[in-house]
Amino acid sequence: MTGETAAHVAxxxxxASYGRLVALxxxxxxxxxxxxxxxxQAFEQALTTWPRDGVPDNPDGWLLTVARNRQRDLWKSAAHRRNQSLEAATDIGGDAVQPLNDLDLDRIPDRRLALLFVCAHPAIAANLRTPLMLQAVLGFDSAQIARAFAVPAGAMSQRLVRGKRRIRDARIPFVIPGRQAMPQRLPSVLEAVYGCYTLAFPELGDGESLAGEARYLAVTTARLLGDEPEAWALAALLTLASARATTPGDRYLPLQDQDPDEWDRHLIAEGEAYLRRAERPGQAPGRFQLEAAIQAVHCDRARSGATDWDALCTLYTALVAIAPSLGSRVAHAAVIGRTRSPRTGLSLLEALPVERERLQPYHAVRGDLLARLGRHQDAVAxxxxxxxxxxxxxxxxxLERRAKELSG
Structure with missing residues (x-):
């Protein structure tokens, strides 16, 4: 085994495994x-040992063992005993069903789902839970998470560091909750799974596999809990979005330029079935139900050959009323700009808070609306x-091609 090959495996x-190893x-x-x-430190040792001795059959298990041994050395040290007893360090609390140490390392998706519920502990600050899950369980770095939340990378990094220290100091137990506690933690878990999908596809180079895993987690969560409408709605949302993930090669095609004949009809049918399971007569739809319904409208073009823009306008208006995130408001402005007037859509964009400047879709939608208004120089910028x-x-x-076309 050459050093280069060992480095590649590391x-x-x-x-693939950094986030879940940290959580374990x-x-x-x-x-x-x-x-x-x-x-x-375990990775550093691997880069020294594997080129010489060969890559182990189970790299994850090797790294976990080495890192745990280092932890145990620290726990046994006199310096650590002065700060925290070993008994306190291993006290996982009374509401445990299963310690994370006992999880099967070969059942990766199920283990990740369990760890997501662990990190949704109600004692963890609400604004930290989803970023923590994205980093500690799903393996995204603070810069990627910062982009998703439209905040400076340094601010997100500091938030995560401070949050981890509060978790440690408060001795919040990292244990899998009982089935009865899962619905309380569900909203944060769904946010993290959705965040994983949106970060993974199409922005990351290995996004297809990560996006597929996010969809798997969404469907698994819905089946696990059985009767949670927003869990089924997220499963529908990610399945319907995945049905249209057919961009050929390395070329990006915006939705309106995609050929519906290339979409996955099986996934469309599957997503629509999940969406029906999310419906509750007489109950107002939640955020993910509305987002899944939006995806269903787009996917319906595969049958009708046309997009129902009036339906999209209605759904986005309802979405921003109950979940006025930057992303939903940018998408709402784009639809309004198409169904009513580019000027109205642009006015909605300009009313967004200053954090909009860090959001890539804001500038892309703004460029499109400016181009429709004939303001080509501003659109190019x-x-x-x-x-x-x-x-x-x-x-x-x-995007550069669009700018070049307008410049010419």
């Missing part, structure tokens, strides 16, 4: 910083700004 393992290492104490430090905020080369190429 890199692939870090990309944090199980005894809730000390995420210690888990990250010891795992980093907007498309260039959107391009600089995109991490996907195909999206960047598309």
């Amino acid at each position: 890199e692939r393992t870090a990309r 290492l944090a199980a005894p104490t809730g000390d995420l910083e210690l888990a990250e430090d010891t795992l980093a 907007a498309f260039h700004q959107a391009s600089t905020l995109s991490t996907d080369p195909a999206v960047r190429a598309f």
Whole structure:
């Protein structure tokens, strides 16, 4: 086994398993910083040992063992005993069903779902739960998470660091909740799964596999809980969105330019079935139900050959009324700009808070509306700004092409 091959395996393992290994290492104490430090040391040892001795059959298990041994050395040290007893470090609380240490390492998706519910503990600050799950369980870094929340990368990094220290100091137990506690934690888990999908596809290079795993987690969560409408709605949303994920090669195609004949009819039918399971007569739809219904309207073009823009306008208006996130408000402005007037859509965009400037879709939609108004110079600047905020080369190429077309 060459050093280069060993390094490649270590890199692939870090990309696929870093988040869940950190969460497993944090199980005894809730000390995420210690888990990250010891795992980093394990990776350093791997880069020294694997080129010489060969890559182990189970790289995840090897790294976990080395990192746990380092943790145990620290727990036994006199310096650590002065700060926290070993008994306190391994006290996982009375509401445990199963310690994370006992989870089957080969059942990756199920383990990740369990860890998501762990990180949705009600004692963890609400504004930290989803970023924590995205980092500690799903493996995204603070810069990627910051983009999703339209906040500066430094601010998100500090939020995560402070949050991890509060978890450690408060000794919040990293244990799997009982079935009866899961509905209380469900909203944060759904947000994290949705965040994983939106971060993974199309912005990340390995987004297809991560997006597929997010869809799997959404469907698994819905089936696990059985009668939670928003869980079924998220399963519908990600399934319907995945049905249209057919961009050929490395070329990015906006929705209106995609050929519906290339969409996955099986996934469309599956997503529509999930959406029907989310319906509750006489009950107002939730956020994910509305977003899934929006996806269903787009997918219906595969049957009708046309997009029902009036229905989209109604659904987006309802969505921003109950979940006025930056993303939903940008999408609402785009639809209003198409169904009513570009000027009205642009006015909605300009009314958004200053955080809009860090959101790539804001600049892309703004460029499109400005182009429709004939303000080509301003549209070119907007498309260039959107391009600089995109991490996907195909999206960047598309935006730069739009800018070039308007410049000519």
